[in-house]
Amino acid sequence: MTPTGALGGGGVDVSHTKDCGTVAPVNAPLSYTLEGTVAVLRMDDGKANALSSTMIDALVEALDRAEKEASAAVLVGRDGKFCAGFDLKVMMSGPENAKALLKQGSALLMRLYGCKVPLVVACTGHALAGGALVLLTGDVRIGAAGPFRIGLNEVQIGLPVPVLAMELARDRIDARELANATLMAKIYEPEEAARIGYLDKTVPAEEVLAAAMEEAKRLSGLPKGAYAATKARLRGKTIAYVESTLESDMNDLLSPPAG
Numbered sequence: 001m002t003p004t005g006a007l008g009g010g011g012v013d014v015s016h017t018k019d020c021g022t023v024a025p026v027n028a029p030l031s032y033t034l035e036g037t038v039a040v041l042r043m044d045d046g047k048a049n050a051l052s053s054t055m056i057d058a059l060v061e062a063l064d065r066a067e068k069e070a071s072a073a074v075l076v077g078r079d080g081k082f083c084a085g086f087d088l089k090v091m092m093s094g095p096e097n098a099k100a101l102l103k104q105g106s107a108l109l110m111r112l113y114g115c116k117v118p119l120v121v122a123c124t125g126h127a128l129a130g131g132a133l134v135l136l137t138g139d140v141r142i143g144a145a146g147p148f149r150i151g152l153n154e155v156q157i158g159l160p161v162p163v164l165a166m167e168l169a170r171d172r173i174d175a176r177e178l179a180n181a182t183l184m185a186k187i188y189e190p191e192e193a194a195r196i197g198y199l200d201k202t203v204p205a206e207e208v209l210a211a212a213m214e215e216a217k218r219l220s221g222l223p224k225g226a227y228a229a230t231k232a233r234l235r236g237k238t239i240a241y242v243e244s245t246l247e248s249d250m251n252d253l254l255s256p257p258a259g
Contacts, residue, residue, distance in 0.1 A: 030058035039066035048084035071220035076122035083131030112137035116228040118219035122212035136168040143190040144205035150193040156185035173197040
């Protein structure tokens, strides 16, 4: 099949293919291909795959499309770097800009967490802060083995863990390790990350995408409507709680410290 062109103001290159991927334009941080019944979302901003406004918009647009035309989705990063979290330049440019990006990113994370088709995450490398949260949203998380860092480092850099992050961690992280992963800001290598709940398993780095595709193809055989309805029952209360507390939590996070 032939490419349908770029969407989202250059943010995502969306193409159809049965057997192979496509190359995104230079300014696109995300490419989308449909491989059989599996949508493949490839994050690659040429750097650390930060969650910029452009990247977030591209991911939301790709999710919209995947839910319409695919039976499962794979989210993959670039070699050695899965996702570095929220764009630091924006986060440091002032509280209003930071709040806007955090709200935009929070909406994305809830979309990923509640994705109506099975979502397999292929963690190709480092995943810190917001990047670790993206991992926690996946239905199946397959990580590349290697000297990579995965975890929530907010407390370590002087920030409280947001309610959204805490609820995702509470849902996916082993209860015995939850305090270490959040309060103690512990960072894990992939094998330990799989043991405690950031990942489901690790494979050699060169096999991570193939393993994720195999799992997505297996999950694509599940009835789509039943899967979406069951996930809504499983995760709907958490999503509703996060959304209801988001505004007040953002205000608390970005308020100057008392005294």
